[in-house]
Amino acid sequence: MTMENPLSRSLVLFLLGIANASGQTTPEPDKVDTPPKPGCDSYSMQTLPREAFRLKQRACFWGSQLFTTNALLGAALNGAIGEARHKPPEWAQGLQGFGEQMGTRYTQGMVKSTATFIASAFTREDPRPKPPQFVQLTHEKKGCGPAGSIKGRIGQALVRTVWDACDSRIAPGRMIGSFAGGFVGLAWAPPSQNKVSDALVNSGTGFAGYIGDSLFSEFEYDIFGFLGRMFGMGKPHPPTH
Amino acid sequence: MNRFNKKLCFAILTAICLNGCIRTQNYHADVPNNPATKSTVYYHFDASDPNYSGKKDQYFQTSNAYEAYVEFNASGDPYSDEKGNDVQLKNAMGLIQRVKHPVAGPARKIALYVFIHGWKNNASEETGNVWGFRRFLSEIAAQHCNEPVVGVYIGWPGAAIKGDTFLTFWDREPVANNVGANKHLTDTLRALLQAAKGSSYNDGSTAVVVGHSFGGIVLERAATTLLQEQLANSAASPAELFLLLNEAGAAAIGIDFLRQLHREKVTYNDNDHHPHPLLLSMTSTGDVATKFAYPGAEFLSYKREKTTIYPVTDEFGQQNSLPYNILTAANMVALQNHQIVPCTTPSANGLKITLTAKSSYCMNPIASALNTTPYWIMQLPQVFVPDHSSVFQAYMLKLIAAVLQDSAVTSCTGNKRLAAEFVRTSPPGRPSLKKEQ
Numbered sequence: 001m002t003m004e005n006p007l008s009r010s011l012v013l014f015l016l017g018i019a020n021a022s023g024q025t026t027p028e029p030d031k032v033d034t035p036p037k038p039g040c041d042s043y044s045m046q047t048l049p050r051e052a053f054r055l056k057q058r059a060c061f062w063g064s065q066l067f068t069t070n071a072l073l074g075a076a077l078n079g080a081i082g083e084a085r086h087k088p089p090e091w092a093q094g095l096q097g098f099g100e101q102m103g104t105r106y107t108q109g110m111v112k113s114t115a116t117f118i119a120s121a122f123t124r125e126d127p128r129p130k131p132p133q134f135v136q137l138t139h140e141k142k143g144c145g146p147a148g149s150i151k152g153r154i155g156q157a158l159v160r161t162v163w164d165a166c167d168s169r170i171a172p173g174r175m176i177g178s179f180a181g182g183f184v185g186l187a188w189a190p191p192s193q194n195k196v197s198d199a200l201v202n203s204g205t206g207f208a209g210y211i212g213d214s215l216f217s218e219f220e221y222d223i224f225g226f227l228g229r230m231f232g233m234g235k236p237h238p239p240t241h
Numbered sequence: 242m243n244r245f246n247k248k249l250c251f252a253i254l255t256a257i258c259l260n261g262c263i264r265t266q267n268y269h270a271d272v273p274n275n276p277a278t279k280s281t282v283y284y285h286f287d288a289s290d291p292n293y294s295g296k297k298d299q300y301f302q303t304s305n306a307y308e309a310y311v312e313f314n315a316s317g318d319p320y321s322d323e324k325g326n327d328v329q330l331k332n333a334m335g336l337i338q339r340v341k342h343p344v345a346g347p348a349r350k351i352a353l354y355v356f357i358h359g360w361k362n363n364a365s366e367e368t369g370n371v372w373g374f375r376r377f378l379s380e381i382a383a384q385h386c387n388e389p390v391v392g393v394y395i396g397w398p399g400a401a402i403k404g405d406t407f408l409t410f411w412d413r414e415p416v417a418n419n420v421g422a423n424k425h426l427t428d429t430l431r432a433l434l435q436a437a438k439g440s441s442y443n444d445g446s447t448a449v450v451v452g453h454s455f456g457g458i459v460l461e462r463a464a465t466t467l468l469q470e471q472l473a474n475s476a477a478s479p480a481e482l483f484l485l486l487n488e489a490g491a492a493a494i495g496i497d498f499l500r501q502l503h504r505e506k507v508t509y510n511d512n513d514h515h516p517h518p519l520l521l522s523m524t525s526t527g528d529v530a531t532k533f534a535y536p537g538a539e540f541l542s543y544k545r546e547k548t549t550i551y552p553v554t555d556e557f558g559q560q561n562s563l564p565y566n567i568l569t570a571a572n573m574v575a576l577q578n579h580q581i582v583p584c585t586t587p588s589a590n591g592l593k594i595t596l597t598a599k600s601s602y603c604m605n606p607i608a609s610a611l612n613t614t615p616y617w618i619m620q621l622p623q624v625f626v627p628d629h630s631s632v633f634q635a636y637m638l639k640l641i642a643a644v645l646q647d648s649a650v651t652s653c654t655g656n657k658r659l660a661a662e663f664v665r666t667s668p669p670g671r672p673s674l675k676k677e678q
Contacts, residue, residue, distance in 0.1 A: 031283065032305065033284055034285060035284050035293075035301075035375060036277075038292070038293060039366060040367070041367050041371065041372050042361075042369035043371075043372040043373045043633065046369075046631060047376075047634070047635075048300065049293075049298035050295055050298075051294070051295035051296060052291065052292060052294060052295060052300065064404070132298065135627075135634070221527045221623050222623075224528075224627075225526045225527040227529060227532070227533070233564070233572055233574065234568045234572065234573030234574050235558075235575060236558020236559070236574070236611055237554050237558045237559065238554070239553070239554050
């Protein structure tokens with residue numbers, strides 16, 4: 001067998017390649033790579049800027065709102081309230097009625113989140129209740145960045161449910177989602193609850209959820225911090241000798 | 242409910258449970274032809290890369306850094322191949338050697354950063370600590386313009402359920418204890434630090450080891466062993482800094498070492514007698530997990546150490562061992578020796594951390610502190626870390642950078658952005674570990 005034969009040469013190169021690959025115990029580190037694209041890990045979901053918060057992250061954020069304990073508990077609580085008020089009266093009391101109430105609330109929540117996800121993906125607004133630019137002082141623009149006073153923070157938390165202060169443009173995603181969630185109930189609501197006014201009330205309730213979420217996100221760490229500071233533990237005692 | 246529906250419900254519940262569980266595995270096992278499993282990589286971070294950064298918000302700093310992974314199983318044993326070789330450690334050591342001794346060119350100093358992740362994390366790309374550490378590396382590498390930066394991520398099974406909020410806190414703590422108490426972790430850390438800094442830890446390269454949450458338990462156990470070895474010989478510290486962030490372990494883990502530092506009057510000062518932290522434990526004021534859940538659970542735990550009543554109050558003003566057994570060090574007021582407060586000028590031996598042109602904080606010593614050792618313990622305002630899990634936020638990176646610059650670990654003097662942030666204009670030299678003879 002001579003090396004002039006292209007087939008033989010290929011065979012030798014192939015065998016050398018195998019030998020090299022099996023002998024190489026340590027991968028070559030000096031080839032420069034770019035880091036992988038961010039996924040849906042908790043750090044990226046929290047810290048990626050709006051422009052880098054892409055469809056993948058948006059979908060994860062949407063998914064995290066659909067099948068959560070909070071979503072189920074919220075639907076159960078609202079269902080229980082509806083059951084207690086016996087509203088709508090057409091729905092039976094008891095376990096079946098509660099199931100209908102809870103199912104309705106959960107479905108409305110899912111539709112609200114889904115419509116918000118789709119709308120905010122189109123408008124490219126940030127769906128997170130407290131985007132990173134409101135945590136860090138990276139923007140000089142008024143309203144885009146953490147506010148100083150409590151009043152300012154409340155105002156900012158309310159405004160950012162409908163307005164993107166960093167890009168000075170409307171953020172209609174949550175509003176659209178709330179209307180979708182409110183009106184979808186008309187599809188199965190009994191006659192006493194299938195008027196447009198009822199759907200508008202449901203939409204308002206859905207949007208109030210977003211406002212509450214935004215306010216809670218603004219102040220949740222302060223609440224935890226206040227609790228943390230309240231209990232100074234392990235203080236020293238004066239010497240006993 | 243008929244029989245079919247019952248079966249369907251059972252199948253759905255089982256599927257949900259199985260989907261929610263996280264299998265313990267070796268994520269960076271260097272599987273051939275699977276680049277995602279590589280245990281060593283060399284990254285170029287680009288501040289303007291639109292995959293991470295916005296128009297005004299930079300995610301990474303433009304820099305290059307090496308990244309290596311070393312993983313342990315739930316018993317604290319390193320993962321090995323079919324032949325029993327600890328491939329990941331071998332690769333990490335090989336990487337450090339190649340970076341220190343390049344084929345083309347003379348040997349050079351390197352900066353090693355080791356990170357031991359915390360609760361709800363592992364070494365997979367799907368967990369936040371991997372990304373937080375990556376961003377930290379890009380930030381810190383930008384400050385080491387003269388030295389290549391190698392980051393080693395120590396993985397262990399810190400996550401058990403997807404989307405968990407609090408359920409696995411008590412399930413993962415024993416695993417962290419296993420990993421921390423197992424000699425393999427200490428041996429691995431020693432091997433990595435010696436590979437970077439020489440067998441006596443004094444060849445001019447630098448190393449910083451960071452532990453978060455339960456990773457703090459893991460680190461504290463290993464770090465105190467390594468430090469005690471060096472203290473016995475009054476030799477150089479194995480690392481320039483051991484940093485514990487929101488450590489979720491009882492103060493009792495490190496109290497013997499703290500007492501030793503106190504008793505032997507150990508200092509960690511630079512040539513100008515300016516003190517620096519050797520161990521730095523910081524816990525966010527908003528970390529409810531270590532402030533409430535941890536002491537509550539430890540108090541109720543049947544495995545809790547029996548409380549010892551001291552005949553006289555100890556050096557930190559405690560009358561019994563209960564606080565050490567149920568509280569974390571940084572949440573124990575008696576052990577705190579520094580505080581971070583908004584300021585314009587730091588107090589004597591304080592350190593200024595400039596966040597923006599209008600906002601800065603100072604890490605000031607507490608004058609009346611009982612703990613006067615180089616084990617610095619303090620609370621962390623929420624502007625740096627808001628809660629238990631969200632470490633490596635942008636301001637936290639600035640705080641760590643300020644501490645490292647003050648300890649002359651970072652070496653990029655031409656970095657004007659950083660130079661403007663510090664009080665001292667000239668680095669006073671690296672601190673050294675001493676004890677009173």
